[in-house]
Amino acid sequence: MTLDEKLAQLVGFWVDQGDEVVAPMAGEMASSSVYADATVHGLGQLTRVYGTRPVDPIERAAWLWNEQRRLVRETRLGIPALVHEECLTGLAAWQAATFPTPLAWGAAFDPGLVERMGTLIGESMRALGVHQGLAPVLDVIRDPRWGRVDECIAEDPYVVGVLGTAYVRGLQSTGVHATLKHFVGYSASQAGRNHAPVHAGPREIADVFLPPFEMAVRDGGARSVMNSYAEIDGMPVAATPAYLTGILRDEWGFDGTVVSDYFSVAFLETMHAVARDRGEAAQLALEAGIDVELPTGDAFGAPLAARVRAGLLDEEIVDRAVQRVLTQKEELGLLDATFDDPPSSIDLDSAAHRAVARRLAEESVVLLSNDGVLPLTSPSRVAVIGPNADSAEALLGCYSFVNHVLAHHPETPMGLDIPTLAASLVDELPDAAVTVVRGCEVEGEDRSGFAEAESAARAADVVIVAVGDRAGLFGRGTVGEGNDVLSLELPGVQRELVERLVATGAPVVLVVLSGRPYAIDWALSGESAVAAAAQAFFPGEEGGRAIAAVLSGTVSPSGRLPVSLPRSAGAQPFTYLHPILGGPNDITSADSTPALPFGHGLTYTSFAREGLRVAREVAAGGAFTATVRVRNTGWRAGTDLVQLYARDVHGSVTRPVAQLLGFVRVELGAGDEATVDFDVPTARLAFTGRDGERIVEPGTVELWVGPSCAERETEAVVEIVGDLHRVTAADERLVRSTVVQRRQADAAAPSDR
Structure with a gap:
């Protein structure tokens, strides 16, 4: 292989983005090369062929098969590209099933069901010619202010490891490689801010953040790992051999590929300032143990080639990464693939998908409190109120295709049947008169809908008020990647809405649809206490039906809190795994005790x-x-x-x-x-x-x-x-x-x- 052919195998290309920019720097990076020129010597990976914009899966599969044939036919080595996609809550593609977010997996505490979900996701991906999934997220929750909490499983590393490993087994049983992320320490970011420095000692790294990854590598056989954006004690993970080689490979025996988180190689120059240019950034990353640059080859391409040719980097380091990449492609069957016929039809949201999505959603609903109002006993008049009551988007996490991509395409239909909580309650309570009132938005200060909401509450036998988050990315929403917060109060005027409804005297059932736990102790006791409260962490496409079934009593609640319910943002970061000094004591007036503890959840029996x-x-x-x-x-x-x-x-x-x-x-x-x-x-x-x-x-x-x-x-x-x-x-x-x-x-x- 020539040097250019080797480096071509170490990069991805984000093809066919159009005008979409679904991540910072994406537009800048994608426009830096022309696809035809970039594939002259072959290509390592194709980035998000299905998951960048809404495309018909069958039409896109036909394009992909043709493109793979072209790479085989027109490049000297004839090596197809590996195709990767996001798959955190299901394959992130138009019309594909959307499962509950990982925080809901944690609330369900059901590894067998998570494994089954992973299998279904992998089957869809494999049928569409996708070889690698960028999931699961194995970051251990430390601070709910962090926007990416909704992508995480729990605050307990053992729970994260067990459920994450189950997902890996399911996905990889179909011939699709799982990618563990974000290795390592990412969720310990300072003040819960995305990409912020991490101040964690070696003991905390070893005993809290590493075990889930070790479980997924040793027990799950994970074939790919993605680096963390973080710097730990001043050392960016992407440029630290002690993590990416010493621990991962030398200690654990990992022999798969390490892929860069998007643009993290370039970040060594632009955000960490440990590299003078892209070439030096590429060398630092490659020497540390990163094998593939994603989503494009802006550092591992021409800048790295120039560095090798100048004698600044031994080509054997490049060879090491190329060998790992080709081994992965051989494992996936790519080196012998013929790409005969693309699929002519496919059901990405089958009855099997729906059944698992429904069961996982049902198992993940956590009943926080209940004075006996639940389960509902044949109410005649039900008021369903709140910004999340009649919203399909409110059921989905930030890495769902709907919230991640379709937010940029409001003219495109969802492509899925996602009944809202309000619609589901109408179906679940056929003998009740159901009134639906929005009351307020998730964000903002508009209280103009309060009067209508209060009127509806006074006329009802029971009030269901649905509040919480709207998932999005980088400022578009209240939770999700880049949507970090300073406060753990419900966004906007939602708390005030709930308090006004409680003041009407009607029995109020609070449903929190969110991607993080909020400080809602005021709703659990005291003058503003609701009659019952339930927490649903973005329960997916069947989430509306699942919550309605739990409220009606058709399904008995069985979810448990996978993360402590905070009393305030001021007590963060917090974990139930704290030593004596991490809890309340007589020598401080600041009480870190959570409103409800890890593992809490009520049922309809005892x-x-x-x-x-x-x-x-x-x-x-x-x-x-x-x-x-x-x-x-x-x-x-x-x-x-x-x-x-x-x-x-x-x-x-x-x-x-x-x-x-x-x-x-x-x-x-x-x-x-x-x-x-x-x-x-x-x-x-x-x-x-x-x-x-x-x-x-x-x-x-x-x-x-x-x-x-x-x-x-x-x-x-x-x-x-x-x-x-x-x-x-x-x-x-x-x-x-x-x-x-x-x-x-x-x-x-x-x-x-």
Whole structure:
């Protein structure tokens, strides 16, 4: 291969953008080359063929097949391009199914269902000739002010790792490569601002931010990783070999490709100022371990070629990346692909897609409070009020095609059936007279609709008020990439609307449709308290129907908070995994206690968790079984999320006051009970010691099971004995394979991971 042919394999090209600019710098970058000239020596990747503007999938597939044939026929080496697309909430293409956002996956705590979703997404992508998906996001939530919280799964790294790995397995089972992002530390940005510096020590990086990626690499076999935009302690990740090579490849054995986040190579020059020009930026990134520049080759193209020819960079570094790229293409079957016939028809939103989207949405709705008004019991008059009540866009995250791309094409129909919450309530309550009033917008100060909303509330038996976010990007919306906030109050005048409705005396059910948790403690208690409150994190195309079914009682709520519900922005960043000094105490007047804790969620029945049992001792490096009995003590069937927590009482470094060791969803009929066994390797309690190595220390560990991290309903103690254990690669695989076995009515049931 010539140098030009090698470098051609290391870049993408964002073809056919038209006038759309869906990301900062996109227009500038895409116009810097002409596509025909850029592919003379071949091409590494095609960027977002389906996901840049609304195109008919079948017509676009025909174009793509022809283009792949051209690359095979007209370039000397005849190597097709790898095609990548966004797929965080489903394939980001016109007419493709839109699933709940990842924060809703976290609320559902159902890895099996997430894996099934990943499989369906991968099947759609593969059918359209797409080979790599830019998902999942494995950033651990630290600060809900950050706009990209709606792309994240949870504030617990174990939950992020389990669900993210499930998604990877599903997607890759179809022959589509998953891309883990954003490696690493991105979500710890200063003050919750996008692209801001990260101030995290090596222990926090190792014990909080790295584990989800390690799980997805070791257990999920992820084939691609995307770098973080962040700088950590002054060192941009895109130019830091310690992360992209030392940890990822040398320690974990990752042998796939590392792709740059969009424009992050150029950012080494323009935003981090650690490179004098694009050529030096390319060299820093390539030497650090980035193999492919996305979305275009503005640094890895001509600037890098000039640097190699000038003798400033050994061509062997280029060869290393080229070998990885060609290996990936071989794995995907591209080197032998014939591109015979493009699809002549395809259903990107089939009944199977809809069924999984509906179930995941139902499982993700979190009932925060309820004075008995829910489930609704045949109301005659229902007022459905609020800016998100009759909006399809309010159900979708920022990386959905509707909010990400169609926002630039208001003349184009959605291409999907997305019933709003209001429309779904009309269908769910056929005997009720449903009045729909907007009341106010998501943003702005306009209160002109308050009077109509109050009038509708006074005339109703029950009021459903839907508030929250409108997802978008870079200032277009209230949450999403680049939409960071200083306050965690509901945007605009939405709080005032809710308070005015409560003041009418009508029973008010608050539904928050959002991409981040808001400080709504005022709605949970006190004079402005609503009768019931439910949180839905952008539940996708079937979200309206799912919420309506939960409110009516057709579906019993089973979601749990994957992130603490904040009391104020001033307490951020916050995580339930804090040490003693991270919680409330008598030597500060600032209380960081959240309004509701991680793991909280109500149901329409009640559960008792009893008799937690565990062996008295376990060797450091070994494993133990924790057994608990769960009973449905209520009047109807329901699903409990059984949560096992631990506290390492004393450590050589400070330890969190609570840590989730395992979880499983258990469905029980009224009066039924189940026995749950958690098989827990002590490596689940490993941490980075004083010498920088991950260890399991001997000592006392408190265990408990309860309805959240904050409630100890049944408790036990286990003593870790023996010598200090240094964690090995085998331990890391073991900790990622914690199995939960369920036995109901004394009969063995299938195990869940």
